[in-house]
Amino acid sequence: MNIKEINGGVCAPKGFKASGAHCGIRHNRTKNDIAMIFSEVSGVAAAVYTKNLVKGAPLTVTKNNLQKSNGIAQAVICNSGNANTCNANGIEIAEKMCELAANELKIKPENIIVGSTGVIGQPLDIEPIKKGIPELVKNLSDNGSDSACEGIMTTDTKKKEIAVEFEIDGKICRIGAIAKGSGMIHPNMATMLVFIVSDVSISAELLQTALSENVKDTFNMISVDGDTSTNDMVSIIANGMAGNEKISELGKNFDTFKEALKFVTLYLCKKIAGDGEGATKLLECVINGADNINTAKIVAKGVICSSLFKAAMFGADANWGRVLCAIGYSGAEVDVNKIDVAFESEAGKIDVCHNGTGLDFSEEKAKEILLKPEIKILISLNLGDKSATAYGCDLTYEYVKINGDYRS
Amino acid sequence: MNIKEINGGVCAPKGFKASGAHCGIRHNRTKNDIAMIFSEVSGVAAAVYTKNLVKGAPLTVTKNNLQKSNGIAQAVICNSGNANTCNANGIEIAEKMCELAANELKIKPENIIVGSTGVIGQPLDIEPIKKGIPELVKNLSDNGSDSACEGIMTTDTKKKEIAVEFEIDGKICRIGAIAKGSGMIHPNMATMLVFIVSDVSISAELLQTALSENVKDTFNMISVDGDTSTNDMVSIIANGMAGNEKISELGKNFDTFKEALKFVTLYLCKKIAGDGEGATKLLECVINGADNINTAKIVAKGVICSSLFKAAMFGADANWGRVLCAIGYSGAEVDVNKIDVAFESEAGKIDVCHNGTGLDFSEEKAKEILLKPEIKILISLNLGDKSATAYGCDLTYEYVKINGDYRS
Numbered sequence: 152m153n154i155k156e157i158n159g160g161v162c163a164p165k166g167f168k169a170s171g172a173h174c175g176i177r178h179n180r181t182k183n184d185i186a187m188i189f190s191e192v193s194g195v196a197a198a199v200y201t202k203n204l205v206k207g208a209p210l211t212v213t214k215n216n217l218q219k220s221n222g223i224a225q226a227v228i229c230n231s232g233n234a235n236t237c238n239a240n241g242i243e244i245a246e247k248m249c250e251l252a253a254n255e256l257k258i259k260p261e262n263i264i265v266g267s268t269g270v271i272g273q274p275l276d277i278e279p280i281k282k283g284i285p286e287l288v289k290n291l292s293d294n295g296s297d298s299a300c301e302g303i304m305t306t307d308t309k310k311k312e313i314a315v316e317f318e319i320d321g322k323i324c325r326i327g328a329i330a331k332g333s334g335m336i337h338p339n340m341a342t343m344l345v346f347i348v349s350d351v352s353i354s355a356e357l358l359q360t361a362l363s364e365n366v367k368d369t370f371n372m373i374s375v376d377g378d379t380s381t382n383d384m385v386s387i388i389a390n391g392m393a394g395n396e397k398i399s400e401l402g403k404n405f406d407t408f409k410e411a412l413k414f415v416t417l418y419l420c421k422k423i424a425g426d427g428e429g430a431t432k433l434l435e436c437v438i439n440g441a442d443n444i445n446t447a448k449i450v451a452k453g454v455i456c457s458s459l460f461k462a463a464m465f466g467a468d469a470n471w472g473r474v475l476c477a478i479g480y481s482g483a484e485v486d487v488n489k490i491d492v493a494f495e496s497e498a499g500k501i502d503v504c505h506n507g508t509g510l511d512f513s514e515e516k517a518k519e520i521l522l523k524p525e526i527k528i529l530i531s532l533n534l535g536d537k538s539a540t541a542y543g544c545d546l547t548y549e550y551v552k553i554n555g556d557y558r559s
Numbered sequence: 560m561n562i563k564e565i566n567g568g569v570c571a572p573k574g575f576k577a578s579g580a581h582c583g584i585r586h587n588r589t590k591n592d593i594a595m596i597f598s599e600v601s602g603v604a605a606a607v608y609t610k611n612l613v614k615g616a617p618l619t620v621t622k623n624n625l626q627k628s629n630g631i632a633q634a635v636i637c638n639s640g641n642a643n644t645c646n647a648n649g650i651e652i653a654e655k656m657c658e659l660a661a662n663e664l665k666i667k668p669e670n671i672i673v674g675s676t677g678v679i680g681q682p683l684d685i686e687p688i689k690k691g692i693p694e695l696v697k698n699l700s701d702n703g704s705d706s707a708c709e710g711i712m713t714t715d716t717k718k719k720e721i722a723v724e725f726e727i728d729g730k731i732c733r734i735g736a737i738a739k740g741s742g743m744i745h746p747n748m749a750t751m752l753v754f755i756v757s758d759v760s761i762s763a764e765l766l767q768t769a770l771s772e773n774v775k776d777t778f779n780m781i782s783v784d785g786d787t788s789t790n791d792m793v794s795i796i797a798n799g800m801a802g803n804e805k806i807s808e809l810g811k812n813f814d815t816f817k818e819a820l821k822f823v824t825l826y827l828c829k830k831i832a833g834d835g836e837g838a839t840k841l842l843e844c845v846i847n848g849a850d851n852i853n854t855a856k857i858v859a860k861g862v863i864c865s866s867l868f869k870a871a872m873f874g875a876d877a878n879w880g881r882v883l884c885a886i887g888y889s890g891a892e893v894d895v896n897k898i899d900v901a902f903e904s905e906a907g908k909i910d911v912c913h914n915g916t917g918l919d920f921s922e923e924k925a926k927e928i929l930l931k932p933e934i935k936i937l938i939s940l941n942l943g944d945k946s947a948t949a950y951g952c953d954l955t956y957e958y959v960k961i962n963g964d965y966r967s
Contacts, residue, residue: 205887205895205915237883239916271880272917381884458866459962466963472679475645476789479613487613507613508647509680548956554867555874 174283453481568704582691
């Protein structure tokens with residue numbers, strides 16, 4: 152199957168426009184703080200939300216909207232700079248955002264997906280948003296993905312957007328997405344905020360199935376800091392404008408769509424992990440030889456979440472003992488005497504541990520490998536044939552700096 | 560009941576001597592790297608070990624020894640600079656340490672508790688230890704606790720030792736202890752290394768009961784970095800020299816002993832948490848109003864382990880949203896709309912969140928409170944009358960620095 156990366160982000164699929172603006176939630180006028188995505192025609196929508204018991208008000212409102220509209224959506228509105236969470240009037244404000252956007256777009260409020268990201272527990276003022284929405288609607292354009300992407304960033308240092316095209320039934324279909332996420336990243340259902348759009352024609356039920364299955368191996372396998380956010384949400388709108396025969400049953404076409412979706416989400420996962428707050432390195436922890444997938448996932452997550460291991464990676468220190476230590480306390484049932492560990496990057500690969508015991512390896516070569524910006528930690532459990540991969544980043548001074556004074 | 564803090568550390572209880580030495584495991588000659596504790600007469604011993612699947616060889620050997628000796632011990636030998644873990648010859652080396660110490664002390668190897676702490680996965684050379692043991696034995700003295708305490712330190716910046724006296728049956732009894740632990744601290748049974756001695760007369764069974772119950776509320780409630788070490792061990796030897804009537808059943812005397820033991824272990828917990836790698840602050844997370852103790856513990860641990868919250872405390876930022884966020888993903892069943900949060904230190908107390916929603920508080924006052932070295936985070940769940948406290952520290956640049964290059 153042929154999946155081709157293309158330009159345009161969320162504006163690549165047919166019928167989608169986007170825009171971003173600075174409305175004044177953030178004082179920094181050089182960065183957008185609000186974003187909109189709009190589809191010419193309404194589409195089926197699916198979403199997954201954080202499992203944190205504390206849920207941002209926008210998530211509740213989005214869930215209510217999609218319930219009321221029977222899963223039909225046409226637009227996304229999202230602000231940064233304030234999470235609209237743990238506020239007494241949170242629901243009211245999130246509903247007001249939908250209402251204002253709906254009026255301006257001449258659609259129904261329940262067809263809107265709403266998101267917020269930023270500080271928790273500070274009331275969100277509706278005034279700047281009221282002023283910003285007309286500007287967003289006016290600026291909606293075919294090349295607005297970049298501007299929208301900026302509008303949802305917080306401590307992110309890099310924009311995270313992608314678009315792909317693929318074929319179903321001889322018709323070219325597209326998926327585009329923007330994402331944000333840098334700190335408080337340890338998704339347990341979805342990640343901070345990911346807005347995916349597609350022009351594929353698909354039933355609402357299969358769209359939700361595809362998304363729910365997808366996040367288990369993608370966003371739920373990232374960790375920047377072990378903190379599961381209150382505002383995690385991944386949503387997708389598919390407006391059917393690609394003109395393919397509607398995907399309404401399992402089979403080849405559904406698989407093709409799922410594969411394209413995975414291409415998009417995995418790309419964003421690596422972008423989010425690699426742009427973790429303060430990160431200098433993307434870490435991919437690849438587990439092979441597990442006796443079941445759950446064990447593989449627990450081990451992968453255990454290693455990628457270890458503060459000690461993450462700090463060692465920052466220092467390019469091949470301290471594999473910390474890998475073994477993290478596997479040991481992860482809660483997975485493994486035989487520690489069968490574990491092999493290797494480090495790999497563009498500079499090569501080096502085996503450091505065999506059967507749970509250290510190998511005599513070149514520290515110099517290991518350093519060379521670990522100084523690269525993308526590191527794979529290859530772990531073989533030698534108990535079976537199941538695999539899993541988790542994505543994370545190193546722990547750095549910058550992480551502490553960013554989070555020691557986030558609200559100021 | 561009267562528990563009085565006294566001087567002398569592990570040499571305070573009758574019949575105990577200690578010593579430390581630099582034998583050459585560490586290149587830094589200014590710091591001891593090996594320690595010994597010895598009792599004139601043998602005593603009953605109890606120990607708890609890490610729950611990490613990867614267990615240091617010294618733990619296995621200690622466990623074997625105490626099994627072979629029916630829980631009778633007379634000495635402790637412990638080195639720093641190398642954890643003797645994940646090494647092919649680990650067991651052999653740990654047994655050799657016991658054998659060498661036993662020969663020099665003229666006791667049996669199975670009466671020795673052996674520990675190691677330091678880097679994982681580098682073979683431990685027996686030669687320096689062989690040379691060091693005669694020196695340790697020669698130097699055993701009544702004021703050697705300090706020197707022994709230094710011998711077990713790794714990245715610790717402060718010595719952790721304490722002794723108390725209390726009365727049972729009109730006899731003065733004593734407990735003394737030394738501990739080490741700074742990084743890789745998230746005990747799930749015991750903490751890094753704690754050696755406790757007492758001259759109380761008690762049955763082996765009740766000694767183990769007291770210790771096992773104790774760690775649940777003390778060492779198992781600390782977290783510096785979420786990493787459960789492979790070498791965690793808490794041991795206690797009670798040699799009976801206080802002359803009290805032997806404690807061999809539950810009741811008042813056993814309760815007195817447990818209370819004194821808790822005084823000692825809680826003191827060490829706070830010392831370990833406050834001296835967490837890179838820490839500038841001791842954090843105590845106090846949960847009240849839980850409907851059961853397990854929920855209280857899960858919430859306390861969830862908050863104390865949150866990297867984002869820890870970084871906020873480093874920055875003296877009253878970011879209570881991160882407290883709510885951590886509670887929300889902790890896995891505990893709570894009603895987020897009933898949660899109250901306050902911060903407290905010697906500078907006062909400030910309420911920041913009521914019923915899950917932010918209060919309008921003085922940022923200036925909050926800053927003043929959070930700039931102190933010991934901070935209490937007071938969380939009321941308002942669902943019942945159960946409580947728990949967890950101990951931790953802030954996340955700082957220094958933590959990253961220390962762990963980015965630990966092996967070098």
